[in-house]
Amino acid sequence: MTNTMWTRGVEWLAAAAADPRSCTWEWDHGEGTALLEAGRFWDVLSVPDRLGLLALDLLWRPGLPPPGPTLVDTAAGRVGFFVPPDPSGGCTGAGVRYATEGAWVAVPPPYRPARFLEWLVPPDGTGTLHSPGALKAALRQADGTLAVLAPLCGR
Template sequence: MLEVGMETSPRIEGGSRTTAQHWPTPDASAPPGESPDGVVEPCDLVTVPARQGLEAVDILRRGGAPAVGPVLHDGTCDTLGFLVPPGTAEAWDVPGSACTQTAGGGLRIPGVHTEPPVSGTGWLLPPDATGPVTDPVVLREALGEAARMIEAADNCR
């Protein structure tokens, strides 16, 4: 499992503040992770089981827009980690996933062609010019669709 030693967000009853805080941008990209002066910002990390994460990556990539940012995998490929904007963990409540708040904990959106920011991990999708992080609203929708697809496939057996 991807572990960065940070605190995960508790489920918020009665709805999600994530959606309210992170409305999709018109081009479905995440808010920029780099300020105009070139300073790299911290990010949060959404971790999911690899099967659901791989389905979500496929869903996001089929969407056409640069809706998926860097994605980490753990050394055993049991989990995937999506880099998301800082503050996402405060309201993340997607069942079967966790969002780790890393602000102040050293996890930062890396530059292109850099080593993963978490030891024992590798890049499934390395950082590139399409955008630094995944929009949490778009990720939430993709993870939900992925969970439904997996459930349907498992029920067909």
């Protein structure tokens, strides 16, 4: 990513903060994470890491548009997909968490990891998010693949 893309990504993410300036200052000088409120510009669909990593791989294919911002939390073993806001609560299912209005999400800056949080696909500042339909299809396919592999892997 170019410096301009990093700058736009920072501005886009920080816009979700109560105080965008203090958010960017914290990223540059503090612990490296900021708590941002979901539900205004984006929601976050969080799934177990094996499922999320496989789904992201399915979304990242030639001929498809690039996937939206995707965050991994290695401590929690979760992958978070940034999707358009859905006041109805979005997807549900076993192991699925959905952060929307009223929920807060810890995020590092787009240009580096912080503690256990790292961008797999950083925001580019254009506002591109995951398509809920494409994400749902990739998660379904990934879940089917993991179900087939589970007996082979002794799980």
